[in-house]
Amino acid sequence: MQRRTFLELGGSSILGAVISPTFSDLFIFDGKLKSIGLQLYTVRDDMGKNAISTISKIADVGYNHVECAGYKNGKFYGLDKKEFKVLLDDNGLKMWSGHTNTGFGKTDITHSMSKNWEAVCEDAVYMGQKYIGCGYFEIGERKTIDDYKRHAALFNTCAETAKKYNLIFFHHNHDFEFIPINGVVPYDILLKDTDKSLVKFELDHYWTKKANVDSVKLMDEHSGRFPLWHIKDMANNAERSFTEVGTGIVDYASIFNSKAKASMDLFFVEQDSNHHISPLQSIEISYRNLKKIID
Numbered sequence: 353m354q355r356r357t358f359l360e361l362g363g364s365s366i367l368g369a370v371i372s373p374t375f376s377d378l379f380i381f382d383g384k385l386k387s388i389g390l391q392l393y394t395v396r397d398d399m400g401k402n403a404i405s406t407i408s409k410i411a412d413v414g415y416n417h418v419e420c421a422g423y424k425n426g427k428f429y430g431l432d433k434k435e436f437k438v439l440l441d442d443n444g445l446k447m448w449s450g451h452t453n454t455g456f457g458k459t460d461i462t463h464s465m466s467k468n469w470e471a472v473c474e475d476a477v478y479m480g481q482k483y484i485g486c487g488y489f490e491i492g493e494r495k496t497i498d499d500y501k502r503h504a505a506l507f508n509t510c511a512e513t514a515k516k517y518n519l520i521f522f523h524h525n526h527d528f529e530f531i532p533i534n535g536v537v538p539y540d541i542l543l544k545d546t547d548k549s550l551v552k553f554e555l556d557h558y559w560t561k562k563a564n565v566d567s568v569k570l571m572d573e574h575s576g577r578f579p580l581w582h583i584k585d586m587a588n589n590a591e592r593s594f595t596e597v598g599t600g601i602v603d604y605a606s607i608f609n610s611k612a613k614a615s616m617d618l619f620f621v622e623q624d625s626n627h628h629i630s631p632l633q634s635i636e637i638s639y640r641n642l643k644k645i646i647d
Contacts, residue, residue: 388414388639389449391582391622392429393421395631403429404439406632411443413636414643419620420450421487425462426475433478440479447479449554449580449618451487451524454506465510473517483580483618484514485522485554494528500538504545511550522580524554530563543574554580556622557602558594561586571612579617581607583642584624593626596634598641608646 390410392399398406399422410418418440422429428436440447452472455464463472465486476484486507493499511521529539543553555578560567571578585600587593597604607613621642627634 387416388642389417389419389618389620390415390635391419391421391620393451394621394623394635396422398631399429403431403436407439407443407445409632410635411445413632413639415621415635415639416444417446417448417618419618420447420479423450423452423463423472423475425460426471428479433475437479448481449483449485449522449620450476450479450481451485453488453490454486454493454503456490456493465506469510469513470517473514473519476519477517482518482520483522483552483554484519485524485552485580486510487524488526489528494538495533497533497536497538497541500529500533500541501545504542507542507546507551511547515550520552520579521550522552522554524580524582525556525559527559527563530560530565543577548574548577551577552580553578554582556582556584557604557607558582558584558586558622561602562592567607568610568612571610571615575612576615578612579615581616581619582622583619583638584622585638587626594624595626595628596623596641597621597638598645599637604642604645 395406395410398409407418420428426433431439453461453464455461455466458464462468463475465472473484486503489499489503493503507521507523514521523542525539529542530537532538553574555567555571557567559582560570583597583604585595585597585602585604587595587599588601621635621638623631623634623638
């Protein structure tokens with residue numbers, strides 16, 4: 353595809369609000385998934401050094417949509433929303449999902465789930481997002497079950513506001529949500545105490561495996577609550593470290609063949625660290641291997 357450079361389009365005009373597409377038309381063809389997304393946390397260092405060239409390389413690999421993990425104070429990876437939208441558009445990439453945070457302990461954060469949340473939603477709509485969600489709990493905000501009950505209440509509030517913007521609110525898990533606190537599993541609180549019609553979940557299959565949780569069983573027990581997946585693999589070593597998709601021990605063939613796939617809307621390749629090569633080389637290996645699995 354012929355691409356104009358980002359710098360050449362510095363003055364390009366962009367439409368404001370974007371209507372969310374019908375994703376089933378985009379992702380399913382003859383029973384096969386045809387679209388693969390990338391969680392940009394995988395290439396966070398590259399994005400920090402040169403977002404323009406990194407986005408171009410992501411598109412060159414074959415990814416056609418991304419998930420944001422670099423939104424801060426109204427900017428995306430240090431660029432204002434107009435600039436970042438042009439950059440994505442120039443490379444044929446969509447951004448239908450993005451992570452944010454509760455704002456806990458972050459004195460330098462002006463936009464979060466707890467502060468200027470409507471502005472966060474407005475920015476997400478501008479970018480064309482369908483989903484906006486909580487990507488992580490800081491250590492100090494996940495010590496007690498009461499912490500998780502407060503999170504559940506905040507999720508409900510944020511989800512109600514997000515709905516007004518035609519956005520769907522979600523939470524992305526790690527392994528710690530499945531570690532019992534005084535006999536109670538925190539993730540159960542998040543599922544039970546949130547409005548299932550408003551609050552959805554992004555299931556990270558690496559972290560569930562690390563927590564010894566059966567992803568497929570969990571999705572079956574809470575059907576319809578997991579429209580987003582993180583496709584991340586686990587190395588077959590004592591550290592259970594991150595590795596490229598298709599080179600580890602997570603059985604993605606079974607996951608993609610499960611009935612839970614019917615309610616999955618978007619999925620994103622992610623690799624937090626432990627790149628034996630470079631992150632940009634890792635995402636190419638993951639893309640190539642995942643295509644073999646799902647095709």
